[in-house]
Amino acid sequence: MANRSGGRIRSISYAKYGYIFILPFFLVYVVFQLYPLFNTFYLSFFGNGSTKEEWVGLSNYQRLLFGGADRVASSVHETFLRVLGNTFVLWVGNFIPQIILSLVLAAWFTNARLKIPGKGAYKIIMYMPNIITAASSAALFVTLFGDSKFGAVNAMLINNGIIDALHPIQFVSGPTQARIMIMIIQTWMWYGNTTIMLMSGIMGINGSLFEAASIDGASHTQQFFKITLPLLKPILLYTVVTSMIGGLQMFDIPALYNNGTSQNSATETIAVYIYDNFLNANLSNYGNAASASVILFMITSILGSICFAINRDKDVKHKKSKKTSKLL
Amino acid sequence: MNMVEEKKNISKPKVLDVAVTAFMIILCVISLLPIYILIVNASRDTQNIINEGVSFIPRLSLIDNIKIVLDWAKNGVVKYAPLTGYRNSAIIAFSCTFLTVLFSGATAYGVVVYDFKLKGPAYTFILAVMMVPVQVTSVGFYQFMSRIGLTDNYLPLIIPAIAAPQVIFFMRQYMKSSFPLEIVEAARIDGSNEFRTFFTIAIPMMKPAFAVQAIFAFVASWNNYYMPSMILVSNKQHQMTLPMMVNSILSNEKLDEIGAKYAAIMLSILPVVIVYFIFSKFIVEGVALGGVKE
The missing domain is CATH 1.10.3720.10 (MetI-like)
Incomplete structure (x- = not known):
């Protein structure tokens, strides 16, 4: 601490360099992120398609959130509710298996009493799907699970007499089938990442706690539920919230896991909806897309501030523990 | 008494060790399977894929498939x-x-x-x-x-x-x-x-x-x-x-050379897979670090 206050006196004349070093970040951020964010807010008050130059006030929000008397408004409302619902269903459906699997794996990986040969290799292999281009993963699964009897998986099922050739399974176009497939792909992509995150959380727990518990005769299972889980709570909460923010942005897989010509309405997420609305040349519905973005922004801000609070809490604790260790 | 307890301690985790290891190996197989099938299918000709569906045996058509892919670009397909x-x-x-x-x-x-x-x-x-x-x-x-x-x-x-x-x-x-x-x-x-x-x-x-x-x-x-x-x-x-x-x-929708499709997808992920296997240890450590520090 003394060192720092001494440094402050010496570094007064260097303050301008601080600004110089952080200036490029702020310049670029303001132009390419902050201004576009405000621009999105601004565009959300304008119309759609042919009326995109017209000021319409809050009517986009009104239509998205509450619908309206005419058919267009109520269909906009229904679509918005559907994409929100899809996003939620797809997130829950990949998060629950993923967190359970990752917790178990992380507990095993960090358990010193388990003798598992080749731990490092397992981690590397389990993380690999995360590094593979999502667009290519989607393409791979679409091609493997093609709807027709020529799709590799359907062909295999037909050859083995599990299904008959007239009724191949609609893995890509079927609403439930496609949802399940996307959940599987997302889980496959992300469980390795979550496992490693949770592992580092578990390794941050003081090892002597486990020792003391096992001397007192606590079993593995007891230790997991009585020590690991409660102490892992902040990291778990953090994982849930970041995964939720990530889930709200789910785009690549749902956008590409379809028959290539039209979006499957059961797997259209909010990110896909926004993208289609402003980019599709036939639509250019800036108003709808922008107000949906603003709503998405509100939701993520709430989630983000939870994350922020967890982070700051950790930072404060970290500083405190450092201080005390210095004092000691 | 002590001996018995010790023995128990040594032998009991062993069953668990094997079970856990087996489970992890299965998961690793699942993680790699789609990529393995991608590589296998990239090496099969389209007729073979249509007739047999999923197969685990690589064939010899990889070069032909890649040639088809390169032709797509030339012919503007x-x-x-x-x-x-x-x-x-x-x-x-x-x-x-x-x-x-x-x-x-x-x-x-x-x-x-x-x-x-x-x-x-x-x-x-x-x-x-x-x-x-x-x-x-x-x-x-x-x-x-x-x-x-x-x-x-x-x-x-x-x-x-x-x-x-x-x-x-x-x-x-x-x-x-x-x-x-x-x-x-x-x-x-x-x-x-x-x-x-x-x-x-x-x-x-x-x-x-x-x-x-x-x-x-x-x-x-x-x-x-x-x-x-x-x-x-x-x-x-x-x-x-x-x-x-x-x-x-x-x-x-008009692409019917399925083997070439797989080859094209394979070519698209090849660089990241190579980067990954060169730096994998580094990457996994980086993810772990992010977990603590984020």
């Missing part, structure tokens, strides 16, 4: 030209990586090394915007870019890489824990100016953090489908990135 895609994705990914690492390092350095009035607010701002998703700004971003005529241009894909709040956060944490500020003082006494200190002393000392972030930035940029497909809106083949090209295979 579909916008998938692997070499052009490699070039375009590499230009964007390398530029983004360079800018992200350099400027995030500089920003973190500015926040850690110097004391200035707006330091606190600046860092709080960086933390606050860390979670803002691209989707939220993309309508405004796209409209802005098309207004100033920068669509179908690489600049909007590359320049924003300068502002990467999450990377700054990571680098700041790293500097706080392993960059002694006394070194900056010492360099000043030796007459080094501030920028030289940053480039010749700080960057070499921060190499591990720079390397991890560089790998992540490269992979993230290479895999990005959302931004390029938005900005390169006209889908001109000579500009398209690999993920965009993969999408164009999917949206073409």
Whole structure:
């Protein structure tokens, strides 16, 4: 601490360099992120398609959130509710298996009493799907699970007499089938990442706690539920919230896991909806897309501030523990 | 009594060891299976795939399939030209990586090394915007870019890489824990100016953090489908990135050479898979570090 206050006196004349070093970040951020964010807010008050130059006030929000008397408004409302619902269903459906699997794996990986040969290799292999281009993963699964009897998986099922050739399974176009497939792909992509995150959380727990518990005769299972889980709570909460923010942005897989010509309405997420609305040349519905973005922004801000609070809490604790260790 | 207990302790976990190991091996097989089948199918001719469905035995048609893929680009059947895609994705990914690492390092350095009035607010701002998703700004971003005529241009894909709040956060944490500020003082006494200190002393000392972030930035940029497909809106083949090209295979219903499709998908992931297996240990450690520090 003394060192720092001494440094402050010496570094007064260097303050301008601080600004110089952080200036490029702020310049670029303001132009390419902050201004576009405000621009999105601004565009959300304008119309759609042919009326995109017209000021319409809050009517986009009104239509998205509450619908309206005419058919267009109520269909906009229904679509918005559907994409929100899809996003939620797809997130829950990949998060629950993923967190359970990752917790178990992380507990095993960090358990010193388990003798598992080749731990490092397992981690590397389990993380690999995360590094593979999502667009290519989607393409791979679409091609493997093609709807027709020529799709590799359907062909295999037909050859083995599990299904008959007239009724191949609609893995890509079927609403439930496609949802399940996307959940599987997302889980496959992300469980390795979550496992490693949770592992580092578990390794941050003081090892002597486990020792003391096992001397007192606590079993593995007891230790997991009585020590690991409660102490892992902040990291778990953090994982849930970041995964939720990530889930709200789910785009690549749902956008590409379809028959290539039209979006499957059961797997259209909010990110896909926004993208289609402003980019599709036939639509250019800036108003709808922008107000949906603003709503998405509100939701993520709430989630983000939870994350922020967890982070700051950790930072404060970290500083405190450092201080005390210095004092000691 | 003691002996018995000890024996129990030794023998009991053994069953568990085997079970856990078996479970992990199964998971690894599941993780690798789609990629293995991709490689196998890329080596089979279309007729074979249609007749037999899933197979685990590689065949000999890989070269033929790749030739078909290269012919697509020549004949304009579909916008998938692997070499052009490699070039375009590499230009964007390398530029983004360079800018992200350099400027995030500089920003973190500015926040850690110097004391200035707006330091606190600046860092709080960086933390606050860390979670803002691209989707939220993309309508405004796209409209802005098309207004100033920068669509179908690489600049909007590359320049924003300068502002990467999450990377700054990571680098700041790293500097706080392993960059002694006394070194900056010492360099000043030796007459080094501030920028030289940053480039010749700080960057070499921060190499591990720079390397991890560089790998992540490269992979993230290479895999990005959302931004390029938005900005390169006209889908001109000579500009398209690999993920965009993969999408164009999917949206073409007339392609019936299934074997070649698999070969095309395989070619698109080849570079990241190679990068991954070279740096895998590093990457896994980086993810773990992020978990603690994020």
